[in-house]
Amino acid sequence: MEVAHREGILTAASLMVGAPAAADAVVRARRMPTLRVGLHLVLVEGHPVLPASEVPDLVDARGMFREDLGRMGVEIFLRPAVRRQVAAEIAAQFAAFAATGLVLDHVNAHKHYHLHPTVARLIVETGRRHGLRSVRVPDEPAALVRRIDPSLPSQAPLWPYTALLRRRLRRAALVTSDRVFGLAWSGAMTATRVSMLLGQLPSGVSELYVHLATSDRFTGSAPGYRYVDELDALTAPATRDALQASRAALIAFSDLPAP
DSSP states (O other), rough: OOOHHHHHHEEEEEEOTTSHHHHHHHHHHOTTTTTTEEEEEEEEESOSSSOOOGGGTTTTTSSSBBSOOHHHHHHHHOOOHHHHHHHHHHHHHHHHHHHHTEEEEEEEGGGGOOOOOHHHHHHHHGGGGGGGOOOOOOOOOOOHHHHHHHHHOOOOOOOHHHHHHHHHHHHHOBOOOOOOOOSSTOOOOHHHHHHHHHHHHHHSSEEEEEOSSSSSSSTOOOOOOOOOHHHHHHHHHHHHHHHHTTTOOOGGGGGGGGO
């Protein structure tokens, strides 16, 4: 994170407040006042902020968030007790972020779980009390990405959910980008791909997101993710050259004008 911001094009990072290294990440973020920081809300495949006993329907026997995303999504719809636990955990994560003293730049969610309409509603309602202005809408223009890499397999369309989320944010007077890049190449946003994207950016606001680290193997790393390559993608000279040629400006969510 520090290298990508100081030596590369990283403008913002998202904090998992319940993760083991959260305290270290906050210390590093405070050393970089020009880096914007948002909340990476976690409701699946991670550590809850609340004790497991307070969110029993959200966690497994280890006290970790469940990994059966689909079934949990159905339970959120159908079971009031589960919805109350989700609401409590979302509130706890917003409060934990506020306790860091960092300014909230944006909110997104692990595995894009805020595409769930109930989760999105709770984020908006809770976020209002914490100065929420911006939320990621993971809406990637598939045609543009496939022009760069025709070998990409077709993916299930997210547009019904992204359209619903975008409408909810608009009604709540919250801002977002026009599009996002990083879904199809998740864990493989290489310098070549980032440079090619920068050379074909449509007009408007585009978010490029990556998962970066100084090693490809660490506790919690995802199999096959090329963390080091993604760090290189933000610091490579070719990336800076492509950015300059594109005439795009580097911003963060908090730089977007109010709707």
